[in-house]
Amino acid sequence: MPSSTRRSSRNGRPRRPSEEGNSGARRAHWASVRTAVRGTDQASRTPLRLSGRHALAATLTPAHTPTRTPATSTDHSTQHDTGTGTGTGTEATAPPDREPERDDPHTPLYLSVLGPVELTYRPPDATQASSGRQTGPLVISRIPRLARELLACLAAHPKGATRDYLVATLCPDSQSLTPETTLHSALSRLRKTLIDTTGDERTAEIIGTGDRWTLDPSTVTADLWALQATADPCTDHAPERRRIQLRKVVGSYRDLYAADLPGLWAHSLRETTRRKFLEIINELVALDVERGDDRAAVQLLDRARTMEPRNEAIARTLITLHLRAGHLDHAEAVYDLLRVELEAIDAEPDPRTRELLTAALQP
Missing domain, CATH: 1.25.40 (Serine Threonine Protein Phosphatase 5, Tetratricopeptide repeat)
Structure with a gap:
């Protein structure tokens, strides 16, 4: 091999003979x-x-x-x-009964958090034709920031999170003497927005409150759950399914x-x-x-x-x-x-x- 082909260019890539002396073309290339x-x-x-x-x-x-x-x-x-997929200390897996999917027809709401937070309403087939509203999937707009943060945080914790954890996480700078009130207000506004936009009372059940606040898996599916469900390694006998x-x-x-x-x-x-x-x-x-x-x-x-x-x-x-x-x-x-x-x-x-x-x- 001629020595000229072994000489390296300034960027460390091997230089071809045709590139010798072609500085103008190289400058245009870079x-x-x-x-x-x-x-x-x-x-x-x-x-x-x-x-x-x-x-x-x-x-x-x-x-x-x-x-x-x-x-x-x-x-x-x-x-x-x-990279390695190490989760946070409170990370949980998706509900085990059914793997959430983007085109899953079983829930009226679909929550996307792999990207900007986006909540989509999917009306049941039976009501699409009779409803005066837009048929097909409908992106819910004008969701307040704290409500979007609440949705995203709960999507990352399918098994739920305590109210105290949510207040400390989402409202750390709250000046209110009762910051939990701020969180409840955000949830109330979210529910009102969903009902006003969709006309579907089921959407109000998106978040269950109790000892632990959770996204209701019968009302909403989150894209993050499918990603979390991939934690199990591929089995040799089912590579195509994986x-x-x-x-x-x-x-x-x-x-x-x-x-x-x-x-x-x-x-x-x-x-x-x-x-x-x-x-x-x-x-x-x-x-x-x-x-x-x-x-x-x-x-x-x-x-x-x-x-x-x-x-x-x-x-x-x-x-x-x-x-x-x-x-x-x-x-x-x-x-x-x-x-x-x-x-x-x-x-x-x-x-x-x-x-x-x-x-x-x-x-």
Whole structure:
């Protein structure tokens, strides 16, 4: 191999002979790369857990020598939607009788907290035609902030939480001599909003109050419950069932947990949920690769990379899959984007990441 092909460029990627002296084109290239990553979410650099069956980058090898492909982009998911999934001390699993789903028709209300908090009403088929209201799913708007915080907090605790815990968590700065009154007022306004908007008295039962406040699982389903229900590891005799379960969670994930709520109480839950979602992506990639569906694995990794642009484990696995498919241009683009992201925090890619491209260029 000629020495010129072994010489590294300033970013650490192996330089091709055709790139020698082409400084103007290189400057234009880096300008376009920086434009592409401008505005990207500034997620942490926490790597995926790539050990055992998930050690994809270490075990995958290119099927043939990569060649340049036309400059077309890989399929990318448009949704935003990661690590170890350790929960909070009070985290609980979903109700065991039935796995909650986004399209679950059994409850009149559906609560989305994987992203901005959103409550959707789904009228029963029998009343859709006779009702003068909008038919089909209806997003409940104008829910006060404290009521949205209450919904999101209870979604994270399916087994419920005491009133004292909720007051201390959601109303820490309350100037009232009886801050629990503030919480009860928020619940009353929520119930009134639901009845006025839907005309369905059942929606008033969304939250049960007693020794522990809980979301009523016969009235509302939360997307977070499905994510929590994935805690059990995949069994070897049912990988396809597991894959379907995880795909449903990925489909409902819109953004960070309660992304529109500024309260400090949500920060640890937000991080736990983010890492759990990345763990789901990681497991799905392994399942897709095992069944020979590298294209689906690439799409998942592209989505994860949107969330974690500085996560080098994600980039390495994505580069490896592109090289195995013979898409050297795509692999280089992933490396370039990673390099720019790390440069912003005065870091650089690990030598192992550069070596993937170096090895691909060797005859």
